Amino acid sequence: MTAPDAVFSPGVEAAGPQKKLYHLRTLYEVTRELTGMTSISSILESFLPLCMGPVGASSGFVLIRYDDQTRVDLSSRGLAQEEVEALQQMTRELADKIFSSGAGLRTERSAPVVFRGRHLAREPLLPAGTEILVAFVLEQGVQGILGLGPRIDQAPYEQEDLDLVLGLKRSLRAVLQRAMAHEKIQAMNTRLEHQNLRLSAALQEMEDARDDLDRRALQLQALYDASVELSGLVEPHPILETFLLLVLGSFSVREGFLVVYDQGLGETEVTSRGLDPKEAEKLSTAAVRDVLFGLFVALKDRIPHIMESRWTTDPELLADVPGDVSAVVLFTVDEECRGALGLGQRLQGGGFSKEEHRLMSMLLSQFMVSLDNARHFVMAKRLNADLERRNLELEQTLADLTSARDEIDLLQTTKERILSLVHREKERVSHASWIDFAMLAVVSVVLGLLFNMASPSRLSLLPASMSGPSPETISRQLALAMHQEQQALFVDARPTEFFEQAHIQGASNIPLPLFDFVYDMKLSQIDPSRMIIVYGRTYSSHYDIEVVQKLLMLGHEQVFLLEEGLQEWPETMVEEGR
Amino acid sequence: MAALLRRILTHPLLALLFRLYMGGVFVTAAMYKINFTAEFATTIASYQIVPHWSVNVLAVVLPWVELLSGLMLIVGLRVKAAALVIAGMMVVFTLAILITLYRDLPISCGCFHTVDDPISWVTVLRDLAWLGMALHAYWFDRLLQLDQVFFRQLKEVEA
Numbered sequence: 197m198t199a200p201d202a203v204f205s206p207g208v209e210a211a212g213p214q215k216k217l218y219h220l221r222t223l224y225e226v227t228r229e230l231t232g233m234t235s236i237s238s239i240l241e242s243f244l245p246l247c248m249g250p251v252g253a254s255s256g257f258v259l260i261r262y263d264d265q266t267r268v269d270l271s272s273r274g275l276a277q278e279e280v281e282a283l284q285q286m287t288r289e290l291a292d293k294i295f296s297s298g299a300g301l302r303t304e305r306s307a308p309v310v311f312r313g314r315h316l317a318r319e320p321l322l323p324a325g326t327e328i329l330v331a332f333v334l335e336q337g338v339q340g341i342l343g344l345g346p347r348i349d350q351a352p353y354e355q356e357d358l359d360l361v362l363g364l365k366r367s368l369r370a371v372l373q374r375a376m377a378h379e380k381i382q383a384m385n386t387r388l389e390h391q392n393l394r395l396s397a398a399l400q401e402m403e404d405a406r407d408d409l410d411r412r413a414l415q416l417q418a419l420y421d422a423s424v425e426l427s428g429l430v431e432p433h434p435i436l437e438t439f440l441l442l443v444l445g446s447f448s449v450r451e452g453f454l455v456v457y458d459q460g461l462g463e464t465e466v467t468s469r470g471l472d473p474k475e476a477e478k479l480s481t482a483a484v485r486d487v488l489f490g491l492f493v494a495l496k497d498r499i500p501h502i503m504e505s506r507w508t509t510d511p512e513l514l515a516d517v518p519g520d521v522s523a524v525v526l527f528t529v530d531e532e533c534r535g536a537l538g539l540g541q542r543l544q545g546g547g548f549s550k551e552e553h554r555l556m557s558m559l560l561s562q563f564m565v566s567l568d569n570a571r572h573f574v575m576a577k578r579l580n581a582d583l584e585r586r587n588l589e590l591e592q593t594l595a596d597l598t599s600a601r602d603e604i605d606l607l608q609t610t611k612e613r614i615l616s617l618v619h620r621e622k623e624r625v626s627h628a629s630w631i632d633f634a635m636l637a638v639v640s641v642v643l644g645l646l647f648n649m650a651s652p653s654r655l656s657l658l659p660a661s662m663s664g665p666s667p668e669t670i671s672r673q674l675a676l677a678m679h680q681e682q683q684a685l686f687v688d689a690r691p692t693e694f695f696e697q698a699h700i701q702g703a704s705n706i707p708l709p710l711f712d713f714v715y716d717m718k719l720s721q722i723d724p725s726r727m728i729i730v731y732g733r734t735y736s737s738h739y740d741i742e743v744v745q746k747l748l749m750l751g752h753e754q755v756f757l758l759e760e761g762l763q764e765w766p767e768t769m770v771e772e773g774r
Numbered sequence: 775m776a777a778l779l780r781r782i783l784t785h786p787l788l789a790l791l792f793r794l795y796m797g798g799v800f801v802t803a804a805m806y807k808i809n810f811t812a813e814f815a816t817t818i819a820s821y822q823i824v825p826h827w828s829v830n831v832l833a834v835v836l837p838w839v840e841l842l843s844g845l846m847l848i849v850g851l852r853v854k855a856a857a858l859v860i861a862g863m864m865v866v867f868t869l870a871i872l873i874t875l876y877r878d879l880p881i882s883c884g885c886f887h888t889v890d891d892p893i894s895w896v897t898v899l900r901d902l903a904w905l906g907m908a909l910h911a912y913w914f915d916r917l918l919q920l921d922q923v924f925f926r927q928l929k930e931v932e933a
């Protein structure tokens with residue numbers, strides 16, 4: 197684009213009153229016409245003919261260009277289609293060329309720039325024949341360009357026309373600014389509506405979330421209640437009763453039952469609420485057990501795994517289940533423990549929602565955990581009882597073992613003593629001991645004494661010489677005198693063998709064993725008053741005393757015992773032989 | 775040869791024969807003395823070795839000692855003790871005979887009968903032989919003893 201031929205300031209040159217009035221009326225009409233319009237494109241469409249007509253332009257265009265978007269509002273009159281399309285495509289280049297030319301068009305407060313002259317016809321970006329070009333800034337980043345082609349009468353535009361155009365431009369600018377403000381308000385309204393919609397949606401979502409949270413809170417409360425109530429229980433049956441009450445209350449169910457078959461403990465736990473007593477009694481029967489296990493079989497591949505539960509609501513399957521049940525929840529605690537929860541009709545009618553299914557599943561999980569703990573508790577109790585019993589047995593065994601050990605020790609000691617005794621006895625047996633001699637001596641003495649006492653020829657233990665009265669003795673001198681005078685008869689009381697060795701001359705031998713025989717032969721005829729002197733004794737036998745005693749008994753009056761015996765008798769008066 | 779002789783001389787069978795013989799001798803000797811206690815007392819007194827107050831007691835008891843020890847030898851009961859007792863009596867008897875021979879007392883042995891042959895050195899040799907037999911039995915006898923039965927039981931207990 198080339199520099200304009202001249203730049204006019206509006207209203208500088210005075211016009212005729214009629215024309216001025218016309219122009220003012222035109223401005224008034226245009227302003228009135230455009231006032232109230234809110235669409236930029238409609239404003240442009242309406243403005244262009246209203247602008248071209250008063251100045252007699254054969255063609256023209258007006259466009260609005262926005263910096264921050266590709267949008268271009270364009271309206272044209274009297275231009276060929278190709279020119280309109282070219283203008284539409286080249287709008288941004290044209291605007292850049294005009295508004296970056298240093299003409300001071302930066303803000304909405306900047307005065308419009310008017311290009312006028314023949315040189316505009318050489319500008320390729322403009323439609324052919326453009327004679328007036330007015331550039332203005334609507335607001336920051338929004339520019340407008342008004343272009344007018346030659347007048348219909350081919351006459352050049354006058355200053356009044358240009359002033360009118362500038363006046364119209366001002367009106368257009370004001371209307372456009374209002375329209376743009378309206379558009380902005382509309383856009384803001386639209387955004388606000390959208391935001392309102394989003395807010396409503398968010399509010400709805402929030403309400404849904406709150407409802408969901410309420411449900412979850414309810415579920416959690418139910419779970420918490422179940423957890424609290426079940427946690428304090430350690431026996432299976434109270435757990436069943438508590439859980440059934442909790443479930444019936446939480447789900448508003450009229451009646452129900454809970455059965456657990458525990459093969460591990462070998463027990464069946466049954467509890468029910470609201471059931472007819474006859475129906476409740478059936479729960480413990482084998483028939484119902486078969487029916488409930490039949491439900492497990494009927495589930496086939498949906499059989500609950502460990503710590504899982506499954507719902508069964510098929511009326512055909514539940515036909516044989518006791519009570520007016522609408523659903524049975526089967527559960528498996530472990531391989532040895534299964535059970536069924538029977539639920540009757542609900543107080544408010546209807547079935548169970550998915551949420552309730554989930555809640556029931558969670559409650560049953562909690563229940564199964566508690567039941568499993570209780571089973572382990574029972575098992576532990578049984579094991580403890582068994583352990584206590586085994587402990588007692590072990591203690592008894594230990595006591596027995598200790599006793600046995602003591603006994604063994606005692607036996608060992610006894611054995612050692614016995615072995616020692618045996619050893620000593622062996623030693624004793626293999627050798628002669630003083631006991632043997634003592635025993636032999638004692639037995640011999642006893643037997644000898646007993647036999648001697650019983651024998652007819654019993655022998656006095658003391659010799660007769662010690663038992664009788666002491667005989668009268670005669671001294672050796674007196675005896676010698678009596679021997680010499682032959683006043684006495686000398687009797688040798690020793691055995692014959694000793695007598696033959698040596699005896700007093702003239703003495704008669706009367707050995708004690710042969711006393712009676714020899715006495716009859718030798719002394720029976722002598723005078724009983726004749727003196728008889730008896731001698732003959734040894735260390736081991738006092739023959740003389742015994743013979744004296746016998747002679748005295750036979751009536752001899754003077755029987756004396758020779759003192760000092762044969763040993764002190766004079767050898768000259770001793771002889772040998774018979 | 776010496777070993778064979780030693781084996782023969784120490785053979786338990788020989789000890790058994792000596793034991794039975796000595797047992798028989800003492801039982802035989804004791805039987806007469808028990809039946810004729812007074813005569814045996816006279817025999818004891820004739821040796822003039824023991825005091826007169828003990829003669830009768832010895833005459834009553836000694837034959838029973840001989841009888842019991844002789845029976846113990848025969849049945850094999852406490853053989854060593856019985857053999858020692860008999861050996862002891864043989865020592866006493868031999869000493870008594872030696873003393874009597876020394877004193878030259880005109881008495882008979884009185885071992886089996888009151889009217890035995892007079893004591894002589896033969897009597898001493900006989901008694902010494904009997905003493906040897908008794909000691910042999912003491913040392914080497916181990917057959918047919920009643921003690922062995924008890925002994926066997928002791929061994930079983932020990933095992």
